[in-house]
Amino acid sequence: MEQWFGVLLLLGLGVLLVDLVRRLAVGELRTGTFSIFLWRGLVDGLIIALAAVGLSMTYAILRFANFSHGDLVTTGAFTGWTAAYVVGGIGIAEMGSRILLNADRGTSARELDMHLFGAPLAIVLGLVIAAVGTILVALAIDRVVYRRMRNAGGIPLLIASVGIALALRYVIVFFYGEHTRGVTRSSPRFEHDLVFWTESLHVHQSTLVVVGLTLIFGLHLLLQYTKLGKAMRAMADNRDLALITGIPTERVILMTWIIGAGLTGMAGYLIVLEQETLSFNTGWFLLLLIFSAVILGGIGSIYGAIAGGLIIGIATNVSLVWISGDLTEVAAFTLMILILILRPSGIFGGVETA
Template identity: 65%
Template sequence: MRGSLSRVTVQNLVGVILLLGVVALAADLLRLLATGELPIGRLRRYLWSGVIDSMYIGLAAIGLSMTYSILRFANFSHGDLVTAGAFSGWTVAYLVGGLGVADLSSRLLLRADGGAQPGTVGMDVLAAPLAIVLGLVVAVIATILVALAIDRLVYRNLRDEGGIALLIASVGVALALRYLIAVFYTTETRGVVASAPNVNPSDLHYTLPATEIDLHQLILVGSAVSLMLGVHLLLQYTKLGKSMRAMSDNKDLALITGIPTERVIFATWVIGAGLAGAAGYLIVLDRGTISINLGWFLLLLIFAAVILGGIGSIYGAIAGSFVIGITINLSLVWIPSDMNEIAAFALMILVLIFRPDGLFSGVETA
């Protein structure tokens, strides 16, 4: 009893210290704004960048949350599904957009030989709109096929072994998938997207949170919001969505009542992997560069968003993604960019100390 009380006291003390730190930073932010040390335009850029990051983190987090909710294991290969979507989608974009402009080998291996410069190929939404859109579609489809193949070859045989066995297997799958991609595309980080055309907010007849926004960011936001809305409609208003929610609540009861659990699992992989593939493709569209560690480096932020929002909650994953995305960008006011993820994890710890089940505690599905 005494040991338990001591642990609770220390936990609460840490929570109070973190909370006081957040309050102090909020007060300092107001001071910086009032004194003009932090221009409003700069703050708006940080917030807009936070929204952008939240979009692709949110897409990947929804897929990870769905996997956990239905299959009950933490899928550490989810980040590399994001990478698979990025490479497959942009390979197709290069094959189509660079037709007659660059060598086939350079386009097929996504500039692994240093050729097919993004500017030469015209890898932006105005110069190659068909290639960009087709690449996004292929990124989704290819990632779904990869995920289904992995499920059939690895996870299906381990479903009755428990979450630990699946988790360990997913780590192995992540490493195998990442270095399989490296065999073909090399380990080099390279630019694959040309500079995005800019748009002035006044041309769109409403105010956006930045002085000037590129079209690639607008496409990212529009695509992500559309996909999130599609998941919401599917889960709430279709028979499949109701079956998924029922299976998430109680798999055994769902099986007894006649819900085809294998079909639900199949749909879970299709939706989760499709969103991961789209997230990977859109990340590259925004950042302009691609590497085999793209999804692996993003995985911690994806997990943080899922845990922060409440494991198993689709809406919690979205809410957690917004908190994480805005936090890591707003923290740039005080800390350098190579350390800004610390702020996101500190905020996650603060929330979990006072709400151990996350922001959407007690919610197991959408």
């Protein structure tokens, strides 16, 4: 029964691809519009991929689904943009208003000229602080909670992570309030003469793509060509064997949290740079897509998480050809179901290694 359902979904996907080619051929869908969908899919996909890498690393090394991961995304967003406001608002707004990200309506992104060209130092520093702040929070949680439960099994750790998610979320609400706020100005744009692209180039989106690709390439180099990367892969394959062969497992776990949390925090910061708004639910709303990317690529595979994130980002945007924006996530989840029916272990075969 499952195979027939998968075949039907696959046939439906084939029909959509044929229809997409037809629309492009007859001019019903302009090439420029389609290229914009692909570009925005790459932007969204990189955000999901960066966050999914951290979740996949946690699972590969510690063997539990971390439901507090979405709130670590939010933590990175708030810590990073708080730092950006503190630096960018020097001599312009009061410190209290800057620290609380305009919770008292005492300052604004327009007043601080908060965009990449208006406050470049503040925004770059904010990206660094987003990573550092998220790392410190993740390490504190691991030391207080997860380390004490290391041998308790996946289910107790999962339940604990749900409690941590709620605690993180409402600590943020306590300090910053519940309202959604705009924290950046609209992105500057570059005009161009590309005939296949009808929209001007967003500087913030381009920055996100450059930073995201650089981080992913750096992670690849770390995993494949460093002693730490080899130790992480060995521990993901067999933790007991890694311990017997002399690999310092606790050090590897520490570095897993540092790398995963750093990427997660930067993903949270970058999504706000692109979307311009910030809420205490920012990471929570993204969590389902993050889990989908990890499952789609193959649980425990870092490269699978990257591929899954990119596929989901592109699928949700290209689906705008047929459905409204409110339903685009349906396309991503349908694609995930299709792949899991045809290949239950995910695209990368469910390898539980880096």
